[in-house]
Amino acid sequence: MSADSDPTLRVGAHESIAGGTYNAVDALVDDGGNCGQIFTHSPQVWQDPNIDDDEAERFRAASDEHGVGPWVIHSSYLVNLCTPKDDLREKSVDSMQQEVDAADKLGIPYVNVHLGAHTGAGVEQGLDNAASALDELDIPDGVTVLVESDAGSGTKLGGDFEHLAAVLERSEQDLDICLDTAHAFAAGYDLSTAEGVEGTVAELDEVVGLEHLRCVHLNDSKHECGTNKDEHAHVGEGLIGEEGMRAFVNHEDLRDVPLVLETPTEDGKSFAWNIQRVKELRE
Structure with a gap:
């Protein structure tokens, strides 16, 4: 079976919503993808997603028409769930509430968030802060918050799989996770060989549980690997490389997990190039 006809392969990219969220659907289809991710607004500012009923209906209709999904909303970069600062925590919770409500409106099942940085409060306090902040959310039925793995620089949490497991365990919400391969690699999980991928997936399963991925x-x-530096490269062309990427996209326990690309658009290589590359690596 060729990858293009493999019905289990869900692969796409983080698409722009310029001109309306529904435009992300057309962009995704043009890139050859069938699942994707969006911001509901600029991730660099505190802003209400401001999605009206007409726009939401157009997004849902376009997604249904093209058979694409699942979609993921990526939360604002300003959100810091681990923070010990009351004002930043309040803004972060408010922002996340707006995102889960927008997801409900758009028919999007997942909202992805980084835990943030404890900024000196300590790892355990930071993890407690994140869990309790998430507990303040009124998450609509059909929407799940995904805690994303991090590259682990400075006081940022999420670099260790144990951090993800702790937040899932300490929160009263039904949370799941998103694994970023570049972040995991930067945090010290070697994904550059078939053996490394096997070991990392086994560790993720043992620590967090693959049912949460x-x-x-x-x-x-x-x-x-292990530099804690978060900078993405084209699929198979970075330091994870072709062997690692091939092993990852073909791992028997990961074949049904949606793959969303956040690869650069440089060197004449677009999301479409990277999506096609994933399809070629899929066996």
């Missing part, structure tokens, strides 16, 4: 950000890395 709902999405993968499939990115190669411009930096070495």
